[in-house]
Amino acid sequence: MESQTDTGQMEQRKGRRLVLFPLPFQGHINPMLLLATILHSKGFSITIIHTNFNSLNPSNFPNFTFHSIPDGILESEASSKDVVALAKLLNTKCVEPFRDRMVKLLSDVSEEPISCLISDAFFYFTQAVADSLRLPRVVLRTGGLSSFVVFVAFPLLRERGYLPIQDSQLEEPVAELPPLKVKDLPVIDNVDPDSYYEIIAGMVNESKASSGIIWNSFEELERSELDTLRQEFPNPIFPIGPFHKYYLTSSSSSLLDQDQSSISWLDKQAPKSVIYASFGSLAALSEAQFLEISWGLANSNQPFLWVVRPGLVCGSEWLEPLPSGFLDTLNGRAHIIKWAPQLEVLAHPAVGAFWTHNGWNSTLESICEGVPMICMPCFTDQKVNAKYVSQVWKVGLQLENGSDRLEIERCIRRLMVEKEGEEIRDRISKLKDKAKFCLQRGGSSLQNLDSLVSHIFKLES
Numbered sequence: 001m002e003s004q005t006d007t008g009q010m011e012q013r014k015g016r017r018l019v020l021f022p023l024p025f026q027g028h029i030n031p032m033l034l035l036a037t038i039l040h041s042k043g044f045s046i047t048i049i050h051t052n053f054n055s056l057n058p059s060n061f062p063n064f065t066f067h068s069i070p071d072g073i074l075e076s077e078a079s080s081k082d083v084v085a086l087a088k089l090l091n092t093k094c095v096e097p098f099r100d101r102m103v104k105l106l107s108d109v110s111e112e113p114i115s116c117l118i119s120d121a122f123f124y125f126t127q128a129v130a131d132s133l134r135l136p137r138v139v140l141r142t143g144g145l146s147s148f149v150v151f152v153a154f155p156l157l158r159e160r161g162y163l164p165i166q167d168s169q170l171e172e173p174v175a176e177l178p179p180l181k182v183k184d185l186p187v188i189d190n191v192d193p194d195s196y197y198e199i200i201a202g203m204v205n206e207s208k209a210s211s212g213i214i215w216n217s218f219e220e221l222e223r224s225e226l227d228t229l230r231q232e233f234p235n236p237i238f239p240i241g242p243f244h245k246y247y248l249t250s251s252s253s254s255l256l257d258q259d260q261s262s263i264s265w266l267d268k269q270a271p272k273s274v275i276y277a278s279f280g281s282l283a284a285l286s287e288a289q290f291l292e293i294s295w296g297l298a299n300s301n302q303p304f305l306w307v308v309r310p311g312l313v314c315g316s317e318w319l320e321p322l323p324s325g326f327l328d329t330l331n332g333r334a335h336i337i338k339w340a341p342q343l344e345v346l347a348h349p350a351v352g353a354f355w356t357h358n359g360w361n362s363t364l365e366s367i368c369e370g371v372p373m374i375c376m377p378c379f380t381d382q383k384v385n386a387k388y389v390s391q392v393w394k395v396g397l398q399l400e401n402g403s404d405r406l407e408i409e410r411c412i413r414r415l416m417v418e419k420e421g422e423e424i425r426d427r428i429s430k431l432k433d434k435a436k437f438c439l440q441r442g443g444s445s446l447q448n449l450d451s452l453v454s455h456i457f458k459l460e461s
């Protein structure tokens with residue numbers, strides 16, 4: 001990965017430290033730790049500051065230095081389903097402990113000097129802390145560029161009456177952001193809208209105020225959104241993804257144990273026959289939705305590997321809502337686990353489709369393995385990602401009526417059996433190639449990574 005012309009710079013860089021601060025959710029931790037591994041390979045020393053809440057395991061990353069900060073998040077707050085309230089709390093309660101830790105790190109002369117802070121975009125409070133310490137701050141946005149463009153447009157969408165969403169307008173197009181309809185706007189049901197607008201504004205504005213924004217995406221995937229942002233934002237933008245495809249030895253940053261039995265089960269299935277279903281680390285389903293999904297999968301006649309995370313179904317511990325004997329009737333056609341080694345699963349030749357909630361990591365991981373998607377977004381940027389998958393890149397099908405067992409069955413058949421599915425598979429395999437090329441010599445993401453490294457180098461005071 002290291003270009004020869006870099007060698008001189010690399011020498012100078014030795015002895016420089018970066019401090020990274022991930023937001024403590026799985027979909028934010030994974031890309032931040034991968035970014036740390038990429039930048040470490042470029043010669044930087046890495047310090048990770050993390051919260052006690054969803055604390056990281058330093059023994060998985062012996063090359064990095066870890067510091068945990070007391071975030072003051074109560075058990076009841078941590079287990080709440082209200083991610084907006086939790087994000088707001090993290091941005092208030094972490095201010096003092098984070099600042100104290102940064103002051104200690106900056107004054108520690110036994111360590112290498114710190115070039116900059118790299119913070120998750122949703123830890124927007126860190127811009128003010130970095131400014132007060134005269135430390136440059138670069139942001140990692142762990143979602144896609146397409147949804148970020150929509151977040152940037154929130155003030156306009158509110159002014160023009162698209163937000164807050166009215167049920168009567170769901171099917172109307174958002175003329176300013178084609179091909180989105182009102183129902184695709186990245187909102188969250190059942191949270192306080194003002195709090196949500198506040199954290200989105202914090203994320204957008206403090207990203208704009210930062211010294212640069214890093215994206216786990218690649219130019220060939222989101223070029224027009226990149227052009228839009230480069231026009232609207234004064235600071236440099238670095239799409240250097242897909243992070244997990246740099247082929248550096250990277251440890252797992254999974255908060256849950258990944259059940260390896262999924263791989264031995266997949267080994268016994270026919271090529272491209274299995275539907276892998278997983279809805280990420282935060283999404284929740286009602287019992288009724290869960291049952292429709294179970295019957296849709298069962299009636300599809302395809303084998304399926306399903307991640308049912310403990311707590312996925314509201315009011316249940318795990319699989320209690322399934323009718324008794326449900327799995328027995330499927331004669332080994334189903335394998336249900338609590339958490340999967342998702343990257344290995346998607347790369348397995350037996351997997352033919354990914355039924356996903358379209359979290360950005362899952363979406364990108366599916367594209368990188370050329371696995372077509374069935375899209376069932378739950379909230380926020382997932383809605384925009386699902387629309388791009390189904391209507392812009394045309395590499396998946398979106399379930400339009402929530403979770404209705406007949407629609408599910410029909411959708412699986414369209415993707416796995418019918419000609420439409422073949423065309424979708426062709427398109428995603430071309431996109432997979434593009435994802436591969438951008439990390440080859442001269443590829444866009446490697447060039448952007450070189451620019452990022454030079455940029456960080458110039459930031460030093």
Ligand code: UDP
Nearest residue numbers: 027280281282307339340342359360361362
């Ligand atoms: N993941 C995993 N095992 C699972 C489900 C998910 O390792 O059973 C990983 C997945 O590979 C991805 C992350 O968890 O990197 C989920 O991030 P995403 O943005 O897709 O969704 P979120 O959890 O943030 O909603």
